[in-house]
Amino acid sequence: MQLEVIGVGGAGCRIADSIRAAEPAGHAFLTDVFAFDTDEADLQRTVLPESHRYRYGTESAFDDGLEAATEAGQEHAAELLEVLERGSPTEADAFLVAVGLGGVTGGGTVPALVAALQRTYDESVYVLATLPADREFDADAGDPSGLGGRSKRASTTAGENTPPRPDAATNAVRTLERLEGVASAIVPFDNETWLRPGEELADARDRSNRALATRIAAVFAGGGESDGPVAQTVIDASDIERIVGNESAIVTLGYAEETVETTSSKFGLGLLPTEREVETSEAVSAVETVVRKGIRGKLTLECEPDIAARGLLIVGGPPAWLNRQAIAEGRWTLESAIGGSGILGGDAPRPDGETVFAGVVLADVESDRLERLRDVAAQSE
Numbered sequence: 001m002q003l004e005v006i007g008v009g010g011a012g013c014r015i016a017d018s019i020r021a022a023e024p025a026g027h028a029f030l031t032d033v034f035a036f037d038t039d040e041a042d043l044q045r046t047v048l049p050e051s052h053r054y055r056y057g058t059e060s061a062f063d064d065g066l067e068a069a070t071e072a073g074q075e076h077a078a079e080l081l082e083v084l085e086r087g088s089p090t091e092a093d094a095f096l097v098a099v100g101l102g103g104v105t106g107g108g109t110v111p112a113l114v115a116a117l118q119r120t121y122d123e124s125v126y127v128l129a130t131l132p133a134d135r136e137f138d139a140d141a142g143d144p145s146g147l148g149g150r151s152k153r154a155s156t157t158a159g160e161n162t163p164p165r166p167d168a169a170t171n172a173v174r175t176l177e178r179l180e181g182v183a184s185a186i187v188p189f190d191n192e193t194w195l196r197p198g199e200e201l202a203d204a205r206d207r208s209n210r211a212l213a214t215r216i217a218a219v220f221a222g223g224g225e226s227d228g229p230v231a232q233t234v235i236d237a238s239d240i241e242r243i244v245g246n247e248s249a250i251v252t253l254g255y256a257e258e259t260v261e262t263t264s265s266k267f268g269l270g271l272l273p274t275e276r277e278v279e280t281s282e283a284v285s286a287v288e289t290v291v292r293k294g295i296r297g298k299l300t301l302e303c304e305p306d307i308a309a310r311g312l313l314i315v316g317g318p319p320a321w322l323n324r325q326a327i328a329e330g331r332w333t334l335e336s337a338i339g340g341s342g343i344l345g346g347d348a349p350r351p352d353g354e355t356v357f358a359g360v361v362l363a364d365v366e367s368d369r370l371e372r373l374r375d376v377a378a379q380s381e
């Protein structure tokens with residue numbers, strides 16, 4: 001399928017950049033990637049072409065809290081839609097709008113932008129949204145900056161301390177409420193669970209963004225649009241839509257990969273590398289391992305898999321490793337792990353790949369983390 005990615009605000013632009021970097025060679029799944037921000041310096045740090053970076057509004061219009069930023073966002077939605085015309089929005093099978101919740105610029109802009117996209121195009125508009133970490137807003141988690149100040153805008157580069165955002169939980173919850181009924185589906189990425197103990201957000205974010213981009217590529221690059229062998233079961237845009245729905249369901253992504261040996265040397269000297277014969281048992285074992293870890297391992301938003309109403313599994317890797325029986329069994333594993341019954345599965349051959357991987361989508365879930373943010377927001381009102 002072909003996806004158009006639009007990053008808004010500091011986090012959104014960095015994540016959009018990471019998704020572009022994660023596009024697998026020979027498996028293009030992106031039409032255009034755009035970065036929208038009020039901060040020119042943040043925009044300049046992306047590696048997107050000039051035509052696909054756009055500074056809008058004034059920082060001061062987005063400097064006075066989320067409510068003022070939401071008004072400003074509404075004023076700029078049509079202008080941002082026009083910028084998308086520089087690319088090929090009509091070629092996209094779906095849109096993915098990336099944003100960091102907790103901030104003001106992205107959180108203020110994205111609900112109006114998503115609504116405008118929904119009015120203009122027939123395709124689904126998904127939102128990829130980071131959730132703020134406790135240490136950003138929670139006094140008990142300590143003031144990671146040591147600055148003790150209140151900052152509505154908090155822009156940092158790696159290696160710097162992360163200024164506190166006392167309003168982050170409230171901003172995140174309000175933006176999520178505004179996306180309800182507007183976004184086709186919402187994929188949260190919980191920064192809290194992806195940070196190491198004591199780690200600064202600014203130091204973790206490149207690693208987190210790469211992890212997130214890998215998961216997006218595993219699911220959306222799927223088995224289609226390949227220069228090489230075609231998938232036996234291709235997952236396309238309508239399959240993804242069937243699983244995530246169009247009613248703002250919360251969706252979490254799992255992923256696991258295992259490096260496999262794809263070549264062997266005829267004379268044991270490494271002089272004549274040839275494609276290695278793969279034993280059925282080792283292919284089965286690799287697929288089983290990544291499927292199990294993809295479902296039971298770390299998710300973008302932690303939840304119990306059995307509360308998911310629907311699920312999608314994509315198993316990819318070098319074709320010789322994609323054992324059909326093991327992939328079929330992987331679908332049953334997913335089906336028995338989740339509470340619902342809507343399961344789809346596909347494969348993604350990667351002839352040049354050196355890993356067997358599983359991308360997992362669990363759709364229509366609830367999470368304690370969202371409850372926690374709502375509680376914090378309610379307490380600060």
Ligand SMILES: Nc1nc2c(ncn2[C@@H]2O[C@H](COP(=O)(O)OP(=O)(O)OP(=O)(O)O)[C@@H](O)[C@H]2O)c(=O)[nH]1
Binds near residue numbers: 099100101136155
């Ligand atoms: N995963 C991840 N999260 C980030 C990143 N940058 C920021 N965040 C998170 O996103 C939230 C919002 O930060 P930004 O995106 O910089 O905020 P903004 O939308 O530009 O808005 P303001 O800075 O308030 O004007 C932060 O509170 C962090 O929780 C990033 O690169 N990766």
